[in-house]
Amino acid sequence: MTxxxxxxxxxxRSVLTLILITALLYATVMLTPPETxxxxxxxxxxxxxxxxxxxxxxxxxxxxxYHLNDPFPVQYVAWAxxxxxxxxxxxxxxxxxxxxxxxxxxxxxxxxTFYAILLYFPLGLLSGVMAGTxxxxxxxxxxxxxAFIATSLTPMILAILILVVFYITMRWFAPGRLxxxxxxxxxxxxxxxxxxxxxxxxxxxxxxxxSLDALRHIAMPALTLAFAQWGILxxxxxxxxxxxxxxxxxxxxxxxxxxxxxxxxxxxxxxxxGPVLTxxxxxxxxxxxxxxxxxxxFNYPGLSTVGVKSLAFIPDAPSAVGxxxxxxxxxxxxxxxxxxxKVIFDPRLREES
Amino acid sequence: MGITRKFFSCWQNWIGLFIILxxxxxxxxxxxxxxxxxxxxxxxxxxxxxxxxPSPEAPLGTLPDQSSxxxxxxxxxxxxxxxxVGVTAIVFLIGTLIGTIAAFFGGRVNxxxxxxxxxxxxxxxxxxxxxxxxxxxxxxxNLLESTEYAGFYSYVVKNPAILNSIKPLxxxxxxxxxTALAFVLLMWxxxxxxxNASVLRIKQMEFVSAAKVSGAKKSRVIFRHLIPNAIAPxxxxxxxxxxxxxxxxxxxxxxxxxxxxxxASTLLLGKDWIxxxxxxxxxxxxxxxxxxxxxxxxxxxxxxxxxLINAMNPRTENKQPSSLNFLRKNx
Numbered sequence: 001m002t003x004x005x006x007x008x009x010x011x012x013r014s015v016l017t018l019i020l021i022t023a024l025l026y027a028t029v030m031l032t033p034p035e036t037x038x039x040x041x042x043x044x045x046x047x048x049x050x051x052x053x054x055x056x057x058x059x060x061x062x063x064x065x066y067h068l069n070d071p072f073p074v075q076y077v078a079w080a081x082x083x084x085x086x087x088x089x090x091x092x093x094x095x096x097x098x099x100x101x102x103x104x105x106x107x108x109x110x111x112x113t114f115y116a117i118l119l120y121f122p123l124g125l126l127s128g129v130m131a132g133t134x135x136x137x138x139x140x141x142x143x144x145x146x147a148f149i150a151t152s153l154t155p156m157i158l159a160i161l162i163l164v165v166f167y168i169t170m171r172w173f174a175p176g177r178l179x180x181x182x183x184x185x186x187x188x189x190x191x192x193x194x195x196x197x198x199x200x201x202x203x204x205x206x207x208x209x210x211s212l213d214a215l216r217h218i219a220m221p222a223l224t225l226a227f228a229q230w231g232i233l234x235x236x237x238x239x240x241x242x243x244x245x246x247x248x249x250x251x252x253x254x255x256x257x258x259x260x261x262x263x264x265x266x267x268x269x270x271x272x273x274g275p276v277l278t279x280x281x282x283x284x285x286x287x288x289x290x291x292x293x294x295x296x297x298f299n300y301p302g303l304s305t306v307g308v309k310s311l312a313f314i315p316d317a318p319s320a321v322g323x324x325x326x327x328x329x330x331x332x333x334x335x336x337x338x339x340x341x342k343v344i345f346d347p348r349l350r351e352e353s
Numbered sequence: 354m355g356i357t358r359k360f361f362s363c364w365q366n367w368i369g370l371f372i373i374l375x376x377x378x379x380x381x382x383x384x385x386x387x388x389x390x391x392x393x394x395x396x397x398x399x400x401x402x403x404x405x406x407p408s409p410e411a412p413l414g415t416l417p418d419q420s421s422x423x424x425x426x427x428x429x430x431x432x433x434x435x436x437x438v439g440v441t442a443i444v445f446l447i448g449t450l451i452g453t454i455a456a457f458f459g460g461r462v463n464x465x466x467x468x469x470x471x472x473x474x475x476x477x478x479x480x481x482x483x484x485x486x487x488x489x490x491x492x493x494x495n496l497l498e499s500t501e502y503a504g505f506y507s508y509v510v511k512n513p514a515i516l517n518s519i520k521p522l523x524x525x526x527x528x529x530x531x532t533a534l535a536f537v538l539l540m541w542x543x544x545x546x547x548x549n550a551s552v553l554r555i556k557q558m559e560f561v562s563a564a565k566v567s568g569a570k571k572s573r574v575i576f577r578h579l580i581p582n583a584i585a586p587x588x589x590x591x592x593x594x595x596x597x598x599x600x601x602x603x604x605x606x607x608x609x610x611x612x613x614x615x616x617a618s619t620l621l622l623g624k625d626w627i628x629x630x631x632x633x634x635x636x637x638x639x640x641x642x643x644x645x646x647x648x649x650x651x652x653x654x655x656x657x658x659x660x661l662i663n664a665m666n667p668r669t670e671n672k673q674p675s676s677l678n679f680l681r682k683n684x
Contacts, residue, residue, distance in 0.1 A: 017472035031488055152652045156604040157644055160624060168628045282543070288477040296608040307483040308609065311490070320487040324480035331475045 003343055010339045014332045021328055022083075026076050029321055034068035035059060037317065041066060083325075089318030093309045098322035101306055106326075107196025108177055109302035112221055113291050114197070119226035120233060125269065125276070127230070128237020132272075133264040135242055143234065150231030155290055159224050159297040166220060173220050175299040182213045221298040225290055236279045240272035270345075277342040284334045288327055303327065360664035369656025372649055379427060380434035387427040404626055404636050414638030416622045426642050429615035433650060436602055436614075437595040440536050445591045447537070448544020449580065452587075455545070456552035457575055467549065474542045478601070481535035482610045489531050532602050532611030540598070544587050551583035589661045596654030603647060619643045 029037075041062045050058075063069055067078060082088075088098035131143035166172050178186070178198065185191060185207065186198070194204045199218065202211030244250065245268055253263050292304040303326065310319035360366055379386065407414045411421035455466035555561065556579065564578050606617035613621075623639030 013468065013471075014475075016468070017475055020469065020472050021476060025484070028484065028488060148652075148655070152648055152655060154600045154604060154647070154651065156600075156607055156620075157648060160620070160627070160640070160644075164627045282474060282546075285475055285477045289479045292477070292479045293604055293608060304479075307479065310483060311486055311610070317487055320483050324476070324484050327477045327480045328475050331477060335475060 003340075006343055007336075007340055010336050014336055018329065018332060019080075022080065022325060023076055025321055025324055026079060027072060029317060030072060030075070034063050037068050038062040038066065088322045091306075091310070091316050091319035091322070093316040094306065094319055098306070098319050101319070102303065102322060102326050105301065105303050105305060107193075108300065109291060109295065109304075111197040111199065112218060112225070112295065112300065112302060113287070115199075115218060115222040116225040116229065116291070119222060120230040123226075124230045124233030125237055128234040128276075129241050129264055129269050129272075131234070132238040132241030133245065133260070133268065135245075140238075143238070147231040147234050150227050151235070153228075155224050155228050155294055156297060158227060159221075159294065162220050162224060163298070173216055175217070177214065177217050177301055178210075179213050179217070182210050185210055217300070221294045221300050224298075225294045228290065229287065232283070233276070233280070237269075237272060237276050240275045241268050244268040244271050273345045274342065277338055277345065281335050281338045281342070284338065285331045288331050288334075292327075356664045360660055363660055363663065365656050366660035366664075369653050369660060372653030373657060376430055376650060376653065377434060380431040383427045383431045387421075387424045404623070404639050407638060413642050414636075416619060416639060417626060418622060420622075422619060422623075422638055422642055425615040425619045426646055429619070429643070430646065432614050433599045433603075433616065436530075436533065437599040437654075440533055440540070440598055441591050441595045443537050444541045444594070445544055445587065448541035449548050449584070449587055451541070452545035452548030453552050453575055453580055453583070456549045456556060457571070457579065459553070459556070463549070463553075467546070470542045470545045470549075473539060476539055478535060478539050479605070479610070481539045482532055482605055485531035485535045486610060489529065530612050532605055536598060536602075540594070543590060547586050547590060548583060551586055552579050555579060555583045585661075585665045589658050589665070592661055593655055593658035596651040600647060600651045616643050616647060 038059050067075060070078075086099055088102075090096075091098045091101065094101040127143050127147075131140040134140055163175075167175065186193070186201075191205055192201075194201055198214035199211045202208060202214060241264070250263055250267060253267060254260075258267075291302075292307065294300070295302040295304040296308060303323065306319050306326075307323040310316045310323060402417055404417055405411065405415040405419070411423055413421070413423040413426065415421055416425075451466065451470070455463045455470075561574065561578055564574050569577075602611065603614055603617045603620075605611045606614045607620055620640065620643055623636070623643075626636040626639045629635045
């Protein structure tokens with residue numbers, strides 16, 4: 001029961017956070033003069049015979065129609081209502097509704113994040129424990145050197161190197177999400193998007209070649225993303241394990257003849273999971289940032305395109321705000337999930353309340 | 354052993370300090386090292402479209418647009434140091450103050466303030482940069498500067514006289530760096546959290562109660578007793594952040610968010626020349642100097658941060674006298 005209470009509490013907190021953040025976001029958007037905002041609602045092409053007075057009148061009309069001059073609370077509530085109803089505004093740069101545009105691109109980003117987490121989370125824990133149990137041993141020195149490189153060699157530099165070596169010189173991998181031969185396949189009639197993850201959908205549609213091609217496109221972005229995150233997670237795990245290893249219960253366990261393997265993997269790691277998960281929760285937002293950076297550098301068509309396109313020729317506020325809200329929601333979901341995981345892992349938190 | 358001696362007894366810390374010193378000196382003496390101003394970079398008079406190898410005019414070769422890599426390196430260092438140190442200082446100040454005040458009052462105040470901090474933590478920084486650049490564009494550039502593409506918006510401006518009168522008011526904001534703004538607003542939370550935990554621990558100690566009982570003012574307790582004793586972990590974070598923020602700024606600039614920085618522009622201009630039919634090292638000067646500078650900048654501050662952790666952590670030294678020591682593997 002307490003798990004559910006804790007979970008509902010953390011969901012409630014996420015909702016409050018969301019309200020706070022969207023209110024701040026909306027206030028920031030209101031810094032833009034209403035006329036500029038209204039010009040976003042203007043028809044794409046105005047008649048050449050339209051005089052400046054007529055344009056002005058139309059603009060005022062739009063301000064009136066969309067309540068752009070109302071006080072903040074009124075505007076915010078109306079806007080939030082629209083948001084909940086799925087009206088995130090039309091974006092001239094995406095040429096579609098912002099929400100539709102976001103949802104269309106979300107699976108690509110989720111797929112990349114999923115594979116990156118799948119890579120770095122187990123590996124980070126593994127290497128962290130291996131390095132931490134034999135502090136200053138060979139494995140530890142080796143790990144520390146590699147992890148230092150991983151955290152210093154920023155994703156950008158790594159991505160440039162990978163692009164030059166594996167994409168341009170070797171031609172092993174390719175940018176984008178699918179090759180030109182496979183792109184029409186996902187538009188074809190028989191194709192069903194079960195999960196939105198191309199690598200999995202290809203198998204489900206009995207088209208392993210499609211999966212393989214998708215994998216060829218996603219491998220390097222996922223690896224770039226995972227490398228830096230692995231270094232950070234491994235270092236945190238190592239510190240936590242070293243800290244645990246100095247505690248009395250480990251000594252007691254060793255005195256009773258428990259094997260080193262049991263001590264490290266069951267006891268030290270089990271108790272180190274708390275700080276590790278806490279850190280992961282805190283860095284969820286920075287993980288999202290790295291995902292977007294990697295997407296942009298590798299030209300991977302995920303959510304980041306919305307953010308980049310909002311800065312195009314004619315600046316586009318709806319998609320900028322939509323992008324911000326959507327990525328915040330993603331981070332909040334990730335945080336809540338991890339919070340839940342933490343409670344499952346740690347019996348003390350379960351019993352607490 | 355004192356913290357200073359412990360810090361200097363480790364060779365990694367000397368390397369870190371040396372790297373940072375080189376960068377700081379380069380930033381300070383940039384006008385001497387490279388008399389070219391950052392704005393007038395066209396030094397080599399040539400109509401070639403190919404990066405030129407190192408020559409007396411351009412000690413590290415040129416980029417495809419015939420600007421000197423050396424100049425970009427030197428002026429980029431100045432940019433990196435000012436940006437990194439400046440933004441980190443502001444963020445450090447905000448975070449430390451908020452964390453301390455929340456912990457000092459404790460109870461409900463602390464809970465609510467930490468909620469707000471957590472709320473900010475959920476905001477990805479890249480979304481912040483996009484948003485602030487957007488606001489910069491919409492609010493200032495498009496409205497006040499009638500650039501070519503703002504023609505669409507120029508209908509909006511009703512009265513040029515009013516426009517001209519408010520222009521000076523906005524001009525400082527027009528040059529404001531959206532990246533810096535986003536970092537300042539969205540990077541203080543780790544400081545607040547760490548400071549909060551640290552102050553909450555120290556608040557329980559006797560010397561703080563003693564200060565309160567002897568009638569010290571709240572401000573005196575905060576600034577003379579709490580902050581100096583709780584600041585160590587935050588200082589470590591600040592040392593690491595100088596490097597991390599600059600690396601992040603360069604990355605954002607490279608992918609087209611925020612103002613262009615010399616380092617990012619060099620990488621961007623040179624990236625098509627990294628690989629050439631003659632081999633990967635033919636045009637080494639278009640990417641190697643700046644890449645190395647960027648990596649070293651991150652490494653230097655990282656080493657400093659790691660060194661500070663080890664020097665300030667009392668646990669790295671203490672060997673607890675115990676008859677069970679043979680069971681402790683790591684001591």
